[in-house]
Amino acid sequence: MSTPxxxxxxxxxxxxTTGPRRILGLVGAPGSGKSTLAxxxxxxxxxxxxxxVPMDGYHYADVVLEALGRRDRKGASDTFDVGGYVSLLRRLRSGEEAVVHAPEFRREIEEPVGSALPVPREVPLVLTEGNYLLLREGPWAALEGLIDETWYLEPPEExxxxxxxxxxxxxxxxxAAARAWALGSDAANARVIAATRERADLVVTPS
Structure with missing residues (x-):
């Protein structure tokens, strides 16, 4: 497959970036290069x-995952505050606020940090990236129509x-633990994400 x-x-x-604010989404399995391209x-x-504005800012905190019994599945579609992410995209699309502050996921502490990413009203393009932008099951269905264009990243699997x-x-x-996680929880999530590929506006194969 050729890629632009x-x-x-x-x-x-x-x-x-011309005209009213637009939202561009980058979606793909863990490790597909979303953050790098963004x-x-x-x-x-x-x-x-x-x-x-990454979707990962809406990871549930570890204390919440522990209480829900989902800590060992962190990154699965039901370990995010989907409603919060949907609300953020609606606020960003409306342009009613001078500045919208979005949360950010900090990998060095493996936790989200609230209000870390300011988005001024004047910025015409918001680039959001995450695993489940094209998922339409359960609460994720509310994303329908909120992202103007979505690119699916699909590098070689190896x-x-x-x-x-x-x-x-x-x-x-x-x-050893890193490989086990990549082939376990991450792989299960990757299969869910791959099933949404056909909804993308463009497939990108980064190298």
């Missing part, structure tokens, strides 16, 4: 035209797993 070069992706994103696009467009394991190791897991 970065310059073409950048031009496609730049075209969304940062690259935002860096090229500049902070006056694009702000990145590369995705390599990056994912390396990321888990970088943030504190030993190599």
């Amino acid at each position: 070069p970065f310059e073409d992706l950048l031009e496609r994103a730049r075209a969304m 940062a690259r696009l935002a860096g090229a467009l500049g902070p006056r035209r694009c702000v990145v 590369l995705r797993l390599e990056r994912l394991v390396a990321r888990h190791v970088a943030f504190g897991k030993d190599p």
Whole structure:
């Protein structure tokens, strides 16, 4: 499968910075390169035209996951505050507030931090990235119509797993535990995400 070069992706994103505010979504399995591409696009467009607001800011805190008995499934579709994320996208689309402050997920502590990402009204493009932007089951169905365009990232599977394991190791897991998580909980989530691929406006195969 061929994929547009970065310059073409950048031009496609730049075209969304004219007119009223638009929301561009990047979706894909864990380790597919969503954060990397989001940062690259935002860096090229500049902070006056694009702000990145990841879905991961709506991870339930570990204390909540423990209470729900879902700590060992962190990252599954039912371990997020979906209603909070939906409300954020609605606020961002409305443009009624001078600044909307979104939460941010900090991997070094594995917890979300509230109100860490300011999004001024004047910024025309919000780039949001996450695993379940195209899921339409349960509370995720409320995302319908809130994201203007969604790109599905699909790197070679071996590369995705390599990056994912390396990321888990970088943030504190030993190599064996990192691989076990990538092939266990992460793999189960990846299958759910892959089933949403057909809803994407564009499939990107990063290398």
